[in-house]
Amino acid sequence: MKKVIHMMRWCLPFTASFIRNQIVHHQQYEPAVVYLQKSEGGFLRELSEKYPTFCPFTNGFDRLIYEKARLLSPRAKSSLARFIEDFQPGLLHLHYGVDTLVYAGILSTLDIPVCVSFYGYDCTSFPNRFYGYGRKLLKKHVFDNPGIDLYLAMTEDMKKDLIRLGCPEDKIIVHYYGTETKPFQMERSYQEGETVNLMIISSFQERKGHAFLIDAFAQLQKSTAKNVHLHIVGDGYLRRDIEQKIAATGLNNITLHGPVQYGSEEHLAYFRMADIFVHPSVTPPEDGEKEGIPGAIIEAMAAGLPVVSTYHAGIPYIIESGKTGILVREYDTDGLKGALQSLVEHSAYRETLGRAGQEYATRHLDITEKELELEHIYELMTKAPQRANTALPAGSRTSD
Secondary structure, three states, X not given: OEEEEEEOOEEOOHHHHHHHHHHHOOOOEEEEEEOOEEOOOOOHHHHHHHOOEEOOOOOHHXXXXXXXXXXXXXXXHHHXXXXXXXXXXXXXXXXXXXXXXXXXXXXXXXXXXXXXXXXXXXXXXXXXXXXHHHHHHHHHHHHOOOOOOEEEEOOHHHHHHHHHOOOOHHHEEEOOOOEOOHHHOOOOOOOOOOOEXXXXXXXXXXXXXXXXXXXHHHHHHXXXXXXXXXXXXXXXXXXXXXXXXXXXXXXXXXXXXXXOOOOOHHHHHHHHHOOEEEEOOOOOXXXXXXXXXXXXXXXXXXXXXXXXXXXXXXXXXXXXXXXXXXXXXXOOHHHHHHHHHHHHOOHHHHHHHHHHHHHHHHHHOEHHHHHHHHHHHHHHHHHOOOOOOOOOOOOOEOOO
């Protein structure tokens, strides 16, 4: 069987299920995993039980260099090179453009095809960090790196972001990696209940739009005669801000739940409980950080939930507003309130959108089909006559 090594810095928080899914759903490739930091309670145990996993730090000094300077020591580089040589992969797949910076110096020495997947913040907010020095780092060490053959963008919107940063257009392929839909598929009753439950599952980050959602929900509470309840599931650095925002509304029908383990029975139970899924992603003006395609949206669609989201980054590529979900403008509180109210007050509309979204997600966004597309990209990379030129024409794409 052909082999691929997946490389990253963190292995692997539960918020990075999209990377885990790409690894465990390989069909024609045997994967291995290289990482530099552990994420306790994440996916590392699962991956290490199934596949070879490797961290190149052999002592505290190697780790100290990495922690202080985000560099690999000569010994760590040698250790990593030996692991790669022993595993004999056909290619390397690096995850996140920012994480690639740590590995950049070793890539051109390996003579192995390399692709890099971008996911959102690494090509939106990071380039603006350090007064624009992040952009220069990506250009010098990633986009101009002779050891990298291909860059994977999740959507056409992300491709445009990469080109603006100086990424060679002829080395970009638009590929959405897919989401596990089968575990989330469930039969759903859209009958009227005593309370209409709205839900968001996401990490507590500004681009997820929690403050925007709470404002819209407060308006909804005033304008509908229905009993409504908002469930916020997740955790993150903005937790205290969200708690204060909820307290300021004076509402007692907003529940802040804790984080949930991906794919657990608790995770599925949240989807069964909800009537409407809302994920109002925004682009914070301070740093311009954007999402790619939030996996939680597709999981909700697969579960048959009607989804309300925003015209943000890659989301319009998976939701046709009014047919497979509803999209509103970013920060449009009145628009978000109106979209939610239309679903709260009309169960038939919830069913129409929920069933259409479920069909679209399971047919077009599932990880199984997308993994075949990813492995086709691998094949084109490994069979390319010259590594400096990808075998795909400029602007190629494999996503819907």
